[in-house]
Amino acid sequence: MTPAIETRGLTKRYGRARGIIDVDLVVEAGQIFGFLGPNGAGKSTTIRLLLDLIRPTSGEASVLGMDVHRDRLAIDRRVGYVPGELSLYGELTGHQLLAYLANLQGRVDADYRDRLIERLELDPTRRIKSLSRGNKQKVGLVAAFMIRPDLLILDEPTAGLDPFVQLEFEHLCEEARDEGRTVFISSHQLPEVEHLCDRVGIIREGRLLAVELIADLKGRALRRLEIHFAGPVNADVFAGLPGVRDLVVRDGTLRCTVMGSIDALIKTAARFEVHDIHSIETSLEEIFMAYYGSGGGTEPDAVREASHAAA
Amino acid sequence: MLLRNVFAKQVRDLRWPTFWVSLGCGAMTAYFAILFPSYSKLFDLNSMLEKMGPAAKLLGASMGDASTLIGFLHIELFSMILPAGMAAFAAGVASGFTAGEESRGTIDVLLSYPISRQRVVLEKWLAICLACVVAAVVLWVFAIGGAAISASALPGDRLAAALVMLVLIGLAFGAISLAISTATGNRGAAIGVTIALLVVMYLVDALSAVVDGLATIRPFSLFRYYMGDDPLRNGLNLGDAAVLAGVTVIFLVIAVMAFDRRDLAA
Numbered sequence: 001m002t003p004a005i006e007t008r009g010l011t012k013r014y015g016r017a018r019g020i021i022d023v024d025l026v027v028e029a030g031q032i033f034g035f036l037g038p039n040g041a042g043k044s045t046t047i048r049l050l051l052d053l054i055r056p057t058s059g060e061a062s063v064l065g066m067d068v069h070r071d072r073l074a075i076d077r078r079v080g081y082v083p084g085e086l087s088l089y090g091e092l093t094g095h096q097l098l099a100y101l102a103n104l105q106g107r108v109d110a111d112y113r114d115r116l117i118e119r120l121e122l123d124p125t126r127r128i129k130s131l132s133r134g135n136k137q138k139v140g141l142v143a144a145f146m147i148r149p150d151l152l153i154l155d156e157p158t159a160g161l162d163p164f165v166q167l168e169f170e171h172l173c174e175e176a177r178d179e180g181r182t183v184f185i186s187s188h189q190l191p192e193v194e195h196l197c198d199r200v201g202i203i204r205e206g207r208l209l210a211v212e213l214i215a216d217l218k219g220r221a222l223r224r225l226e227i228h229f230a231g232p233v234n235a236d237v238f239a240g241l242p243g244v245r246d247l248v249v250r251d252g253t254l255r256c257t258v259m260g261s262i263d264a265l266i267k268t269a270a271r272f273e274v275h276d277i278h279s280i281e282t283s284l285e286e287i288f289m290a291y292y293g294s295g296g297g298t299e300p301d302a303v304r305e306a307s308h309a310a311a
Numbered sequence: 312m313l314l315r316n317v318f319a320k321q322v323r324d325l326r327w328p329t330f331w332v333s334l335g336c337g338a339m340t341a342y343f344a345i346l347f348p349s350y351s352k353l354f355d356l357n358s359m360l361e362k363m364g365p366a367a368k369l370l371g372a373s374m375g376d377a378s379t380l381i382g383f384l385h386i387e388l389f390s391m392i393l394p395a396g397m398a399a400f401a402a403g404v405a406s407g408f409t410a411g412e413e414s415r416g417t418i419d420v421l422l423s424y425p426i427s428r429q430r431v432v433l434e435k436w437l438a439i440c441l442a443c444v445v446a447a448v449v450l451w452v453f454a455i456g457g458a459a460i461s462a463s464a465l466p467g468d469r470l471a472a473a474l475v476m477l478v479l480i481g482l483a484f485g486a487i488s489l490a491i492s493t494a495t496g497n498r499g500a501a502i503g504v505t506i507a508l509l510v511v512m513y514l515v516d517a518l519s520a521v522v523d524g525l526a527t528i529r530p531f532s533l534f535r536y537y538m539g540d541d542p543l544r545n546g547l548n549l550g551d552a553a554v555l556a557g558v559t560v561i562f563l564v565i566a567v568m569a570f571d572r573r574d575l576a577a
Contacts, residue, residue: 051423077425
């Protein structure tokens with residue numbers, strides 16, 4: 001089957017500012033793919049290259065098996081896109097904007113569009129400039145989903161959405177996948193997409209570091225734990241446990257970082273009287289730091305080693 | 312429905328600016344047409360212009376005959392105010408066609424739908440053409456109406472010829488502005504450079520009759536082709552019209568090609 005997205009050596013240099021370097025990315029059709037990386041890592045640059053809004057310095061990219069530049073119109077008929085910095089014609093109402101975009105698209109199933117409006121609880125009679133960020137985002141989502149695209153490219157799509165709408169958005173993505181369509185979501189927050197994505201690509205400082213199954217990545221999530229015991233405990237009991245790092249025990253309070261499963265630590269802690277447990281899942285940035293180093297230009301070998309060590 | 316395509320949307324966006332520009336130009340023209348008989352009774356404009364000598368050239372009054380309404384309109388409006396106004400309107404609007412969508416960020420969504428960049432530029436361009444034609448037609452109607460009120464003679468065909476040239480020079484500057492804005496994405500630069508060019512070209516044309524050296528570069532001024540052959544007296548000069556249209560087409564092609572090649576602002 002033709003991959004939904006395929007890039008080979010895709011590079012975009014901007015003078016001194018970093019673009020993306022030598023990105024080889026394959027996104028198979030029929031999955032929800034998370035494109036993860038800190039702000040400024042090159043997510044939007046990659047996406048805008050895929051949409052032919054900017055042109056690569058070198059390398060090539062294809063979407064749905066077609067060249068992103070040569071076949072742009074054919075691609076755009078089958079791709080729905082929500083930009084990261086979503087900006088819509090503020091003077092139009094939601095209805096008017098969707099009508100305009102539907103006209104540009106050619107044909108849109110009006111019933112489906114209305115169902116989307118209902119499900120996302122969008123008020124389409126209001127002018128877009130009077131809408132909150134989250135409501136604007138809904139208009140963008142309806143515009144992207146209403147054309148029933150084979151590929152959805154969503155750049156940080158959940159920004160500003162309230163939890164209910166976020167949930168509905170996730171249902172929409174899952175429905176799209178179940179119909180064999182592909183969803184490509186960029187995010188800088190792992191928790192936002194981890195339960196949604198089948199697979200994630202991690203980009204940092206313009207380089208694609210790894211593409212992994214979400215299950216593997218989650219297994220390696222870092223967690224900061226703080227356990228308050230009834231009385232003093234001996235640090236040595238916890239020191240050798242698998243995955244436990246940065247252990248500090250003082251006055252009956254244990255602090256540490258756990259890589260992967262926290263099972264062993266919890267079972268050990270259960271031997272003592274526990275008053276309280278705090279668990280903080282670390283941000284994606286911290287996982288990047290832990291697994292992919294903090295310096296720029298991480299070598300692929302180092303990445304593999306890190307993955308191996310963590311597995 | 313005014314949202315059927317990019318052209319229709321642009322027409323919709325321009326409906327109020329076009330309305331006000333048309334009304335402004337029309338009202339100004341009607342004002343002069345209505346008051347013309349009083350002016351010509353109060354002042355002997357021709358002898359005044361003669362006394363001003365070369366200074367009158369600067370005001371573009373080099374060719375007008377102030378004893379007729381059409382000559383009076385030439386001096387008061389067609390020599391400077393109307394072409395400057397029409398050019399500023401077209402240049403200002405055209406500068407925002409793509410650069411405006413880029414700075415607002417709407418270009419990302421627009422171009423994620425199946426419409427080519429060339430088409431976006433051309434459809435938007437057609438909208439400003441329509442707006443300029445509408446303004447010219449309104450101006451014609453107001454001028455003829457004003458002349459009827461003051462019972463002054465105003466030949467409609469020669470007025471129409473001048474309006475054709477007015478639209479053409481407006482669009483020529485509009486196309487220059489469009490080319491700069493699509494090539495750079497910088498709306499301010501497009502307006503600034505175009506207006507500067509307009510002022511220089513105006514001065515070159517107006518002064519070329521009194522300053523010897525300027526005659527050689529006069530052909531580079533679009534104003535030479537605009538009223539050079541006095542369409543208000545002689546009717547439409549197709550050669551001059553073709554020069555203005557040709558300049559427009561050249562810059563339109565540059566605009567389309569430049570926009571097609573560029574990385575668009577995020």
